[in-house]
Every structure is written in structure tokens, then in C-alpha cells.
Amino acid sequence: MKENIFKSALLAIIVLSISFSATAQVWEVPSDKKEITPAITFSMKTKTQGKDIYAKSCKSCHGDIGKANFLPLNPAPNDPGSERFSNQTDGELFFKLTEGRGGMPAFKSQLADNERWAVISYIRSFHADYKPTGGGGEIVEESSAFTGTNIKLFVNKDQVNLEITIEVQGNVDGKTVSAPGVRVGFFIERNFGLLSVCEPVTTNKNGIAKAKFPGDLPGDSLGNYNIIIKLIDDDLYGNVEYKETLSWGKAFIYENPIEGNHLWGNNTSVPLWLLISYISVVLFVLITIGWVVLQMLKLKKAGIKK
Ligand code: HEC
Numbered sequence: 001m002k003e004n005i006f007k008s009a010l011l012a013i014i015v016l017s018i019s020f021s022a023t024a025q026v027w028e029v030p031s032d033k034k035e036i037t038p039a040i041t042f043s044m045k046t047k048t049q050g051k052d053i054y055a056k057s058c059k060s061c062h063g064d065i066g067k068a069n070f071l072p073l074n075p076a077p078n079d080p081g082s083e084r085f086s087n088q089t090d091g092e093l094f095f096k097l098t099e100g101r102g103g104m105p106a107f108k109s110q111l112a113d114n115e116r117w118a119v120i121s122y123i124r125s126f127h128a129d130y131k132p133t134g135g136g137g138e139i140v141e142e143s144s145a146f147t148g149t150n151i152k153l154f155v156n157k158d159q160v161n162l163e164i165t166i167e168v169q170g171n172v173d174g175k176t177v178s179a180p181g182v183r184v185g186f187f188i189e190r191n192f193g194l195l196s197v198c199e200p201v202t203t204n205k206n207g208i209a210k211a212k213f214p215g216d217l218p219g220d221s222l223g224n225y226n227i228i229i230k231l232i233d234d235d236l237y238g239n240v241e242y243k244e245t246l247s248w249g250k251a252f253i254y255e256n257p258i259e260g261n262h263l264w265g266n267n268t269s270v271p272l273w274l275l276i277s278y279i280s281v282v283l284f285v286l287i288t289i290g291w292v293v294l295q296m297l298k299l300k301k302a303g304i305k306k
Contacts, residue, residue: 027101029092036091040114042121042132044145048183050122053115057107065126073103086127093120145236146179146203148172153184153229153242162213162248166229168203170237178207183233186211189226189243200232219249 063069066081100106148170156165168179182203187194201209219225230241261271
């Protein structure tokens with residue numbers, strides 16, 4: 001009897017979990033939400049913006065688009081480059097991204113409407129058959145990004161205005177030309193990674209990008225810091241980087257918290273009161289132990305005498 005109850009309970013659990021996981025795969029979107037069309041015009045700009053948002057907020061679970069290297073969760077996040085995504089309307093993707101479900105976070109409070117549409121414009125750039133819906137979502141090809149090879153950075157420093165002008169050149173059909181439409185990041189090296197000085201700058205039609213450095217960034221004790229200038233889209237251009245030490249920072253004297261007379265100081269700078277109290281405590285303990293031992297010896301002697 002007991003066994004029967006146990007068996008049927010087990011069966012019920014199995015059936016329930018199977019049907020639950022089966023229904024979990026279908027994600028119904030209300031039909032009025034399905035019809036929603038993009039609130040922005042998809043362009044190279046929204047796509048680049050979407051790419052950055054994707055890298056920050058989606059990639060950790062959905063992986064690199066087109067590589068199917070998403071996290072093995074259940075239900076799976078899936079690859080946004082796959083047919084599973086391309087077969088859905090803009091409205092469906094927007095709804096799911098906005099509301100979330102289970103392991104998929106709701107982004108309505110984390111990303112503004114335009115930012116959510118920008119991510120979709122980036123995802124759509126992987127869908128070969130995508131037809132813009134409702135006139136809102138036009139996609140502009142990535143033709144404006146420079147496609148040459150052998151990219152080089154030439155750096156010009158304006159020591160007075162703390163401004164760096166870089167020229168990007170690349171090779172097209174064996175000729176060296178200036179590279180427009182290349183995104184360049186300006187950073188300062190810190191102990192734990194890179195601090196960006198400004199938003200990435202895109203090179204103009206002459207391949208030029210500029211960045212002004214604030215004068216009040218802390219450097220080392222002489223005001224030096226390492227700057228790193230590099231191309232953001234390393235998937236297109238490889239890792240192109242320029243590094244130099246500049247003395248544009250504010251001198252920053254690092255005070256070692258261990259130095260000086262603190263409770264947590266080291267042996268050489270121990271506060272006097274601490275030393276005295278420590279030694280007196282140790283002496284007191286030693287003297288007490290000595291006294292006890294002495295008394296015990298006396299006892300023993302007294303016993304022998306008797
Ligand atoms: C913490 C992990 C995680 C993050 C971060 C994440 N997702 Fe998801 N996403 C999931 C999971 C898991 C699912 C499947 C949910 C389900 O089917 O119940 C999913 C599903 C989706 C779907 C529906 C796919 C389908 O099969 O219909 C879309 C669209 C989507 N995610 C877009 C995004 C976008 C865009 C971002 C970034 C702004 C993002 N997700 C960030 C985990 C994540």
C-alpha cells in the first residue's frame with residue numbers, strides 16, 4: 001500500500017515535470033504586442049550602440065551571436081543569430097526582452113526603450129532575411145566601417161592642451177589609406193584594469209580621432225600614468241594598441257597604511273603604549289607561572305620533610 005502511494009507520487013512528479021518543461025519552451029506573446037514595430041530607425045549607429053549594450057548585458061548568457069556558445073541553461077537562452085530569433089517579429093523580441101521570464105531578466109527598468117530597440121537592431125543585423133517592419137526598422141549596411149587590413153595608429157600629442165590626435169591608416173588593395181569609421185578607445189592603465197578617459201571616438205573621413213584628457217587624473221608620485229589607445233572592434237581589426245607613459249596626471253603620493261604609529265603598524269613603528277602594555281602583560285603572565293611553579297616545589301619539599 002505504502003509503496004503504491006510512493007510509486008504514484010513519483011509518477012505524478014515525473015509527468016508534471018515533463019509537461020512543465022514542455023510548456024516552458026513555448027513563450028506566448030500577446031498578439032497586440034507582437035505587432036509592435038521599432039520606435040527607432042535601425043542604422044549603423046543604433047547597431048553599434050546595440051552591440052555595446054549586447055556585450056554588457058546579454059553576451060554573458062546568450063554568447064557571441066552566430067557562434068551558438070550561449071550558457072547551457074534550461075530553458076536555453078539560445079543564439080540570437082538563430083532561426084528561433086529571426087522567425088520572430090520585432091514586437092515579440094521586444095516584448096520578451098522587456099518582460100523577461102525565468103532565467104531571462106526583464107530589461108524594462110534596466111534599459112530605456114531606445115536602448116532595447118538598439119540591441120534588437122544589432123541582433124537583426126545577423127538575420128539575412130530580415131525585412132524592416134512598419135517602416136520603423138530600416139537597416140543600414142555596415143559599409144561605413146573601414147574594411148582595410150594592416151591597421152596602424154599614428155599618435156600626436158598636444159602637451160599644452162593635454163589632447164591626443166590619432167590618425168588611423170590601413171591597407172586597401174596594397175595601398176595605404178586613411179581609415180574612416182574606426183572606433184578608438186582612450187584609456188589609462190590602473191592597477192585593476194583600464195579606466196576609459198572618454199566615450200570611444202570614431203575616426204572621421206580623414207581617419208582622425210581626438211580625445212582630450214582631464215588634467216586632474218591621479219598619476220604616480222611624479223604625475224605619470226600609462227595611456228593606452230586601442231581599436232574597439234578587435235573582431236574586425238585585431239588587437240591594435242598604442243601605449244605610452246605620459247606625465248599629464250596629478251602627482252599622487254601613496255601613503256602606506258601600515259607605516260606610522262598605528263595599532264596595525266609593523267614592528268618598526270609600533271606605538272610605545274602598545275609595546276609597554278604588551279611587555280607588561282607577558283611579564284605578568286610569566287611571573288605568575290613562575291610563582292605557581294615555585295609554590296608547587298615548596299609543597300613538594302614540605303611533603304618530603306614530613
Ligand atoms: C542571465 C542570463 C541572461 C541574460 C543576461 C539575457 N538573457 Fe535573454 N534569455 C535568457 C534565457 C535563460 C532565456 C530563455 C527563457 C525562457 O525561454 O524562459 C532567454 C530568452 C531570450 C529571448 C527569447 C528567445 C526565445 O527563444 O524566444 C530574447 C529575445 C532574449 N533572451 C534577448 C536578450 C537580450 C537582448 C538580452 C540583453 C539585453 C538578454 N536576453 C540577456 C537568459 C539571459
